Amino acid sequence: MELRQNRFRFAPRVLKLSVCLLSLSLGLPMGLSALTLPIVAAQETIQKTTLSPAEATKTAQILLKALVVQDAKTIYGQLSEALRSTTTTERIQQRLKRRPQVKSSRIVDVSPGIDDTTVDAMVETIDGDVPLIMVLDQEGKLIAWKWSGQALPIEQSAIDFVDDLVSARWIGARSFLELSFQQELKPQDLQRKWTKLNRVSGGFQKVKDAIVASQGGEQQLVLVTIEFGDLTDNLFVIFNSQGEIINVDFSADLV
Incomplete structure (x- = not known):
């Protein structure tokens, strides 16, 4: 299927999560002409994500526990569909082995956004404490995470x-x-x-x-x-x- 290229546009919010990531994983151009999407009427208030802080905390705890025991299968299962299409359990396991061993962790903050949730955690490794940021979509699946500092x-x-x-x-x-x-x-x-x-x-x-x-x-x-x-x-x-x-x-x- 061919998609017309029209790359230079501001993408609507509805593109943000799985559609955006899936388009990138498939190498498709990110433009409004590539996907027919509704335009939302202008408003002065912004609705927050439907994912509750409790649900986000539950997912984050699953991921943090998986880091401690280096459980790549569990981590893979918590990824968004778009991210799962770009990696494998084996690749995740290799990355876990390259990182300093995780001894324990704690969630510091859960911040609901417009259609995603940011979770801040502190991870204790054999090299010291390292801040970890996780971003979850509205289904509670991981769309990105980062070990802070670089x-x-x-x-x-x-x-x-x-x-x-x-x-x-x-x-x-x-x-x-x-x-x-x-x-x-x-x-x-x-x-x-x-x-x-x-x-x-x-x-x-x-x-x-x-x-x-x-x-x-x-x-x-x-x-x-x-x-x-x-x-x-x-x-x-x-x-x-x-x-x-x-x-x-x-x-x-x-x-």
């Missing part, structure tokens, strides 16, 4: 992009975009979208971290975890293979 180049670029938005450096933020995306997106478009997201989410507080969900291909996905006054949410930023931004998941509500 930032890949595209993670840092995504953070710098958001920093420019926060500081109202619209031209600076726009410089992170691929040239064709820059030609389509004016600085005032960035200003309008970010300003409304900031307002309906209760006001920007801080950037917590950035997490790579997919990398190494023609399209790479980074989740920027942002703490607002009313919720913590993940902004999906899609890069090309050259590290230039070709898509951002600002909601259609924010047009």
Whole structure:
């Protein structure tokens, strides 16, 4: 099946999770013409994920216990469908063996977002305590996680992009975009979208971290975890293979 390519658009929120990850795993272009999706009417309030904090905590506890005993099968079973299509139990087991042994863990915070939930945990390893961030979809499945402390180049670029938005450096933020995306997106478009997201989410507080969900291909996905006054949410930023931004998941509500 051929999909028309129209890459340089802001993806609607409904693309964020499994559709977004599945498109990347299959190598499909992330554009509005590739998928016919409803446009949500503009509103001044944002609904939070249907996943309850208790449900998110339960999934996180399963994953943390699996880390302690290096149970790759259990971890694989907690991945979103899109992530399961990109890995195997054997690969997960290999990665577990390369990491320092986990002795214990505890959940520090559970933050529901718009359609995902961010769980912060502290993991005790033989090398010391390490912060771990997990992002769960509305079904309670893992869509990304990261051991904090190190930032890949595209993670840092995504953070710098958001920093420019926060500081109202619209031209600076726009410089992170691929040239064709820059030609389509004016600085005032960035200003309008970010300003409304900031307002309906209760006001920007801080950037917590950035997490790579997919990398190494023609399209790479980074989740920027942002703490607002009313919720913590993940902004999906899609890069090309050259590290230039070709898509951002600002909601259609924010047009």
